[in-house]
Amino acid sequence: xxxxxxxxxxxxxxxxxxxxxxxxxxxxxxxxxxxxxxxxxxxxxxxxxxxxxxxxxxxxxxxxxxxxxxxxxxxxxxxxxxxxxxxxxxxxxxxxxxxxxxxxxxxxxxxxxxxxxxxxxxxxxxxxxxxxxxxxxxxxxxxxxxxxxxxxxxxxxx
Numbered sequence: 001x002x003x004x005x006x007x008x009x010x011x012x013x014x015x016x017x018x019x020x021x022x023x024x025x026x027x028x029x030x031x032x033x034x035x036x037x038x039x040x041x042x043x044x045x046x047x048x049x050x051x052x053x054x055x056x057x058x059x060x061x062x063x064x065x066x067x068x069x070x071x072x073x074x075x076x077x078x079x080x081x082x083x084x085x086x087x088x089x090x091x092x093x094x095x096x097x098x099x100x101x102x103x104x105x106x107x108x109x110x111x112x113x114x115x116x117x118x119x120x121x122x123x124x125x126x127x128x129x130x131x132x133x134x135x136x137x138x139x140x141x142x143x144x145x146x147x148x149x150x151x152x153x154x155x156x157x158x
Contacts, residue, residue, distance in 0.1 A: 069133050073129070080122060083125070087115070090111065
């Protein structure tokens with residue numbers, strides 16, 4: 001009599017275990033697939049582009065302001081193209097130094113000093129463009145912009 005009760009209980013336990021294993025593997029497969037899709041998306045570029053468009057909408061820019069801002073951004077893009085290619089060269093040289101068997105501190109410092117002017121120029125151009133765009137805004141739009149930036153910084157700090 002004990003044998004007959006043990007077999008259904010054992011088979012139910014085995015069946016429940018198989019179901020649990022199948023369910024967990026399906027959940028794991030979904031999780032892996034989501035991570036793969038997440039890794040393929042160029043998030044940082046999309047966020048920058050979308051945040052700029054959202055900012056333009058929230059500020060209530062006029063058509064002339066939109067056109068002038070677009071021309072400033074386009075001019076900045078063409079102006080910074082060569083500097084950006086120089087920074088790419090810096091990054092590739094930096095990777096070579098980091099991947100070497102022995103780290104050469106003097107060579108790294110020399111590399112930093114060589115490209116310091118490029119970085120400085122890019123930062124200066126960025127500041128000038130931000131200032132030019134800010135000059136186009138009305139006082140109300142400047143207040144809104146400052147408020148949005150403060151909220152964003154608070155979100156990033158958390």
